[in-house]
Amino acid sequence: MxxxxxxxxxxxxxxxxxxxITTRLAARxxxxxxxxxxxxDESAITPDRVASVVSVVAIFLxxxxxxxxxxxxxxxxxxxxxxxxxxxxAEAVDGQKDDATVxxxxxxxxxxxxxxxxxxxxxxxxxDSETVAAWRSKLIRVDKNDELGRxxxxxxxxxxxxxxxxxxxxxxxxGKVSMTExxxxxxxxxxxxxxxxxxxxxxxxxxxxxxRLQKEGYQNSTLMEHLGWSLFRVIAGFVMGALVGIxxxxxxxxxxxxxxxxxxxxxxxxxxxxxxxxxLVIIWAGIxxxxxxxxxxxxxxxxxxxxxxxxxxxxxxxxxHAAFSLGASKRQIMWHVIVPxxxxxxxxxxxxxxxxxxxxxxxxxxxxxxxxxxxMIMVASKxxxxxxxxxxxxxxxxxxxxxDILMRMAEKWLIPWKGxx
Amino acid sequence: MSGLILDDISMRFDLPNGxxxxxxxxxxxxxxxxxxxxxxxxxxxxxxxxxxxxAGFLAPTEGKVILGGNTVTGPAQERGMVFQQGxxxxxxxxxxxxxxxxxxxxxxxxxxxxxxxxxxxxxxxxDFKDKAIYELSGGMQQRVAxxxxxxxxxxxxxMDEPLGALDALTREKMQGLVLKLWxxxxxxxxxxxxxVEEALLLGERLIVMAxxxxxxxxxxxxxxxxxxxxxxxxxxxKHKDYNQTREEILTMIWDMEEEIMGRTESAA
Numbered sequence: 001m002x003x004x005x006x007x008x009x010x011x012x013x014x015x016x017x018x019x020x021i022t023t024r025l026a027a028r029x030x031x032x033x034x035x036x037x038x039x040x041d042e043s044a045i046t047p048d049r050v051a052s053v054v055s056v057v058a059i060f061l062x063x064x065x066x067x068x069x070x071x072x073x074x075x076x077x078x079x080x081x082x083x084x085x086x087x088x089x090a091e092a093v094d095g096q097k098d099d100a101t102v103x104x105x106x107x108x109x110x111x112x113x114x115x116x117x118x119x120x121x122x123x124x125x126x127x128d129s130e131t132v133a134a135w136r137s138k139l140i141r142v143d144k145n146d147e148l149g150r151x152x153x154x155x156x157x158x159x160x161x162x163x164x165x166x167x168x169x170x171x172x173x174x175g176k177v178s179m180t181e182x183x184x185x186x187x188x189x190x191x192x193x194x195x196x197x198x199x200x201x202x203x204x205x206x207x208x209x210x211x212r213l214q215k216e217g218y219q220n221s222t223l224m225e226h227l228g229w230s231l232f233r234v235i236a237g238f239v240m241g242a243l244v245g246i247x248x249x250x251x252x253x254x255x256x257x258x259x260x261x262x263x264x265x266x267x268x269x270x271x272x273x274x275x276x277x278x279x280l281v282i283i284w285a286g287i288x289x290x291x292x293x294x295x296x297x298x299x300x301x302x303x304x305x306x307x308x309x310x311x312x313x314x315x316x317x318x319x320x321h322a323a324f325s326l327g328a329s330k331r332q333i334m335w336h337v338i339v340p341x342x343x344x345x346x347x348x349x350x351x352x353x354x355x356x357x358x359x360x361x362x363x364x365x366x367x368x369x370x371x372x373x374x375x376m377i378m379v380a381s382k383x384x385x386x387x388x389x390x391x392x393x394x395x396x397x398x399x400x401x402x403x404d405i406l407m408r409m410a411e412k413w414l415i416p417w418k419g420x421x
Numbered sequence: 422m423s424g425l426i427l428d429d430i431s432m433r434f435d436l437p438n439g440x441x442x443x444x445x446x447x448x449x450x451x452x453x454x455x456x457x458x459x460x461x462x463x464x465x466x467x468x469x470x471x472x473x474x475x476a477g478f479l480a481p482t483e484g485k486v487i488l489g490g491n492t493v494t495g496p497a498q499e500r501g502m503v504f505q506q507g508x509x510x511x512x513x514x515x516x517x518x519x520x521x522x523x524x525x526x527x528x529x530x531x532x533x534x535x536x537x538x539x540x541x542x543x544x545x546x547x548d549f550k551d552k553a554i555y556e557l558s559g560g561m562q563q564r565v566a567x568x569x570x571x572x573x574x575x576x577x578x579x580m581d582e583p584l585g586a587l588d589a590l591t592r593e594k595m596q597g598l599v600l601k602l603w604x605x606x607x608x609x610x611x612x613x614x615x616x617v618e619e620a621l622l623l624g625e626r627l628i629v630m631a632x633x634x635x636x637x638x639x640x641x642x643x644x645x646x647x648x649x650x651x652x653x654x655x656x657x658x659k660h661k662d663y664n665q666t667r668e669e670i671l672t673m674i675w676d677m678e679e680e681i682m683g684r685t686e687s688a689a
Contacts, residue, residue, distance in 0.1 A: 316507055316508065319509075321476070321504070321508070322509075322569075324495075325496045325498065325502040325579075326522035327526045332525050343512070417512055417554070
């Protein structure tokens, strides 16, 4: 909730700041600046690249601020680390009371510390010493070394002067102390606002992990190998799907028999999500490479078939007529008119298919694989290696985005006439 | 080489609901070689069906089309066609579009290039030969369509409202171009239009068709096409006979349209 509020605050704040700066620096002098009506005019809305940069920066700032990262100057309050003390008051059966001090060493998770030796002090309640890791809590039998302890009927009645009974909790300077039903104290140092690395590691920890993953590898493969395998499967599956799907789509667009024969199959398979096929593919083809390729082939096949069919069906009859009356043969019309005319549709299909394949490969690797980005994050999650999981997710996202950008560039280069026929 | 003969053509479309539409009934025409004939009529009179039959895209239910002594059985390069718009190939540039016919027919490269260059000169697109189709204006696109059709040196050119989607000024220029091409190449041209002015200007012979069933209603032999070659078309339009014929045909078509629509609308 707090994080959401901060995020919204940055969004609103950045908007006004950037607006103020840009209007002061330079007024726009293009056609859009002359428009008096921009509300509802879609063409006047282009992504504000400053906003995009601020958006990405804001995510990293919040991420850094709540993980105690070095990349941000300001941090959310971290967990308490250091020496803490609180006193407790014990009451014996005869009503006499005595105070004693408990010293806690709160250390950073992963480091090793020794308990301090403390003087026992006077009175029947004796001083204690204990250690606890940040973000954790510790049960402590403070009366264990007391002259009059729990066995003798003594009870702890207050912590730092605040009355306490079984089941209740009091705040001390460095955290909270609660009492169990049996009368044992439980010390919980303040956790602050930051996230523990096992839940969310800091950006630099993730970056370091990327480097280590590449150098040392994880589960017998380096990071590049994991990602490379995933990418290889996607491309291989997509290429196979396209090689079968495009001719099939053409056949369906050109022949009534093919259209009739494959229509029920294609229309039935199209709404079945490829993920639903994973169990069957595993039963039939196993969890090895073959199964993955079959799955991705199926994922790409129907999309490419439908795209090619739509491409053929979408050719204007006047273009076909024109080609015939210019003396072209069927084969020439196929090659010089129908194929180029269907390319825009096929490319749209290819973009969709690549996206679906990328999602499917990760899911398939999550289920079972020896190598691959999905397998990497799945195994890492079982050992709570959150940094590897986050690394994997970020790289999967970047690669998926990259694939789409490449496809769009190829489209612009190969079929510049798209949408302008 | 003899002319184009339409021998008693009838066309009936059987609809799925059991009824049928008589699109054309007993249409006979004898078109001389080098004749420029325009076909006019209210919508639904079967003009386009007639053209599709001549082009070979449709087989008539009765009768036949004979060109140069041979019965037409399907589309062929001897009958070139110019469509309204959108029939150019966007994936080819202007030059490649014009060269499409010769290339498909295996014409030698040198001869093909010569033909294409000449035609681009004729239609005034020499400077645009490497442009993509979508970079051209509507008028330029139709020039490409004309050149593409001529590149095959067809005996008959069929035009299906080729200037219908152009603005008035471009249209007038293009009408001049069509007349020029007709005179220079001596091709037989059949032009379908729904503009009375265009039919008058671009028709040595003008056929007015009537609907339900589609048939030839009236035929004119006109001097305006000949007058318009190389001349200002606006001057031709000032001719006394031009206006008179125009009025006559307009009234004729108007009456036909009203017959279709019923008289309610004109009364209102």
